Amino acid sequence: MTTPLGVETGVAAYLDRHADEMVVELQETVEHETPSDDPELLALFAGFLAQRVTSVGATKVEVLDAPHEGAHVRATFGDEAAGRPILLLTHFDTVWPRGTLETMPFTVADGVARGPGAFDMKAGLVQALWAIRALLASGDDLPPVVLFSSCDEEIGSPHARSRIQTEARGAVAVLVPEPSMDGSLKTARKGVARYTVEVTGRAAHAGLNPVAGVSAINELCRFALELDALSDEDRLKGTSVNVGVIRGGTRFNVVPAEASVELDVRAATAAGAERVQAFLDGLTTVHPEARVRVSGGPLWPPMERTPKIGLLVERARLAAARLGFPLDEVAVGAASDGNLCAAAGAAVLDGLGAVGGGAHAADEHVVVAEMPRRAALLALLIQDYDAIREELARLET
Numbered sequence: 288m289t290t291p292l293g294v295e296t297g298v299a300a301y302l303d304r305h306a307d308e309m310v311v312e313l314q315e316t317v318e319h320e321t322p323s324d325d326p327e328l329l330a331l332f333a334g335f336l337a338q339r340v341t342s343v344g345a346t347k348v349e350v351l352d353a354p355h356e357g358a359h360v361r362a363t364f365g366d367e368a369a370g371r372p373i374l375l376l377t378h379f380d381t382v383w384p385r386g387t388l389e390t391m392p393f394t395v396a397d398g399v400a401r402g403p404g405a406f407d408m409k410a411g412l413v414q415a416l417w418a419i420r421a422l423l424a425s426g427d428d429l430p431p432v433v434l435f436s437s438c439d440e441e442i443g444s445p446h447a448r449s450r451i452q453t454e455a456r457g458a459v460a461v462l463v464p465e466p467s468m469d470g471s472l473k474t475a476r477k478g479v480a481r482y483t484v485e486v487t488g489r490a491a492h493a494g495l496n497p498v499a500g501v502s503a504i505n506e507l508c509r510f511a512l513e514l515d516a517l518s519d520e521d522r523l524k525g526t527s528v529n530v531g532v533i534r535g536g537t538r539f540n541v542v543p544a545e546a547s548v549e550l551d552v553r554a555a556t557a558a559g560a561e562r563v564q565a566f567l568d569g570l571t572t573v574h575p576e577a578r579v580r581v582s583g584g585p586l587w588p589p590m591e592r593t594p595k596i597g598l599l600v601e602r603a604r605l606a607a608a609r610l611g612f613p614l615d616e617v618a619v620g621a622a623s624d625g626n627l628c629a630a631a632g633a634a635v636l637d638g639l640g641a642v643g644g645g646a647h648a649a650d651e652h653v654v655v656a657e658m659p660r661r662a663a664l665l666a667l668l669i670q671d672y673d674a675i676r677e678e679l680a681r682l683e684t
Contacts, residue, residue, distance in 0.1 A: 298421045298666045299610055302659035309417055309658050310395060312339075316379075316409045317393045317402040321438070323380040329357025329438040332379055336360045336412075336436060343416050344423050345434075353446040357438035361454075364419055365429035370676070372431035373669055374458035374633075376451065376624055377412045378440035379404075382647050391649065399643070400653045410653045411464030411640025412436060417659075418666035430672035433458070440624055443479075443586040448627050455628035455635075459676045460599060462668060463625040464640035468617045470657070472603060473638030474596050475618035476626050477553040478560050478589035482567060484510055487578045490537075490544035500542025504535045506577050507546040510570065514550060517563055523620065526559035528552050553620050554589050587622035588630040595634035598678055599668075603636060606667035610660060634679055639665055 302309075321332045337348050340362040347363040357380075363372075381404030383391070393402035400410070415434060422429050435454050437447035444451065455461050465473065486507045491500030511530045519525025528550060535546025554560035567581045600616055607614035617638075625637035642657035644650070668675070 297425050298670070299659070299663040301421045301424050302417060302662050302666075305417065305420075306655075306659045309413055309662070310400060310655055312413045312416075313400055313405065313410055313653070313658070314393045314402075316413055317405050318388060320383070320385055320388060321380050321404065322384050323382065323439060323441040325385055326355060326357045328385060329380060333358035333360050333438065336379065339416065340434065343420055351450070353438055356446050359438055359447055359450070360436045362434045364432040364434070367431045367433070369431050371457060371459045372433045373672060374454050374461045374628075375415050375432060375434040376454075376461055376463045376628065377415060377434065377436040378408060378438070378624065379412060379436050380438050380441050381407065381409075382441050395655060398655050400655050401651065403651065405653050406466050406641050406643045406651045407646040408465050408640055410643070410658060411466065414640060414658055414662040415464045415665060417662045418669065421662065421666045422669060427670070430669060432669060437624065444624055444627065447624070451624050451627050452631040455631045455633035458633060459672065459679065460634040460636070461625065461628040462639055462665060463623060463628075463635065463637040464661075464665060465623045465625065465637055466641045466643065466646055467638045467661070468619055469644075470642045471615040471617045471638060472600060472636060473619050473625075474600055474616040474636070475555065475592045476587075476590040476622050476637065477555050477620045478557070478585060478626060479587045479622040480552040480554070480560065480563070480583070480585040482550040482552065482581060482583035483547055484550065484567070484570070485547040485580045485582070486510070486545070486572065487580075488542070488544050488574070489576065491542040493540045493542055497542055501544075501574050501576050502542050503546035503577065504543045506572050506574060506579070507533065507535060507548055509573065510579075511548055514566075517566060519559070524555060524618070526552070526554045526563065527620070528563060555618070556589055556591060560585065560589060587626040590622070590626040590629040590635065590637070592618070593629070594682055595679060596629070596636065598682060599634055599636040599675070602671055602675055602678075603639075603664065603668060606664055606671065609667060610663055612660065636668070639668075
């Protein structure tokens with residue numbers, strides 16, 4: 288009989304034995320719908336999660352009200368007085384609206400689990416809780432761990448971001464079980480900003496007196512081309528500016544008095560983000576009577592790969608080797624709350640969650656066989672608390 292990978296460690300063996308229960312919990316978690324814009328469902332899930340972490344063994348559980356958005360959950364495991372904790376950073380909101388389960392129910396077939404939010408990131412939340420269960424079952428002392436699960440990540444963490452950065456500053460390290468990229472860790476993430484550029488001109492009859500008008504669309508089209516030109520040649524790895532939505536005008540025979548454009552800006556570095564911001568701050572119209580207004584700004588700062596992140600990567604690779612599999616790393620264009628933690632100066636390791644794909648898409652899925660192994664990886668990193676704390680302390684001196 289072939290021995291499963293990682294059974295040589297008690298943690299991995301425990302998780303292998305409970306693999307079916309992990310899938311059951313994934314189903315329960317997915318079937319609690321949690322759209323980012325539905326405070327009622329988000330608050331209900333926060334209550335459900337509070338009960339779940341209590342049953343796992345949390346020593347302290349807080350449900351933190353987020354007005355008009357739902358509630359976040361903070362749970363403490365181990366002795367928080369023993370030192371700065373490891374922060375497990377998760378979110379439970381999804382992009383899927385209420386009722387999605389009717390047309391996209393949770394299913395498991397051919398070793399793949401599907402359902403709204405399964406990959407991003409409810410499997411990661413389930414895996415994090417099972418990692419803690421496995422460590423508690425091992426009989427060893429559990430290092431101080433704080434699990435923070437927010438209800439507004441998919442809309443830019445407007446309420447949770449300050450609390451997340453406070454938690455990150457107080458932690459030894461931040462482990463983020465966001466979905467992996469085909470199994471790889473995410474060690475750099477682009478920052479994300481959203482802007483709206485609005486131009487005001489003057490309406491006039493397009494046939495009787497066109498010269499009396501000031502075309503807001505003409506001004507905006509010039510801006511759109513200039514904004515697109517701010518993108519780096521390699522948009523995938525560098526800065527990209529996407530002119531995503533454009534609106535303007537009232538009728539075909541009226542010189543348009545108003546027009547607007549919505550922008551998505553992704554920057555791999557702080558310098559790239561600042562370059563776009565500087566351009567927008569200096570935006571001026573060609574026609575002296577046209578006016579331009581820019582609103583919006585950064586949602587997440589870039590997460591650049593730092594020596595602290597590199598140190599955590601090496602600890603993760605050692606843990607993965609103990610479990611019998613290689614572990615790669617990638618830079619990605621999407622942001623997470625890990626960006627906020629990195630900007631706060633914390634040591635962050637992201638992409639520790641599910642293996643699968645289809646985030647925010649109809650084919651969202653999780654590879655079931657990977658769930659115990661990814662939970663074991665997370666558990667071994669938590670178990671590595673002392674070494675991580677000492678190595679990071681040396682790095683900072």
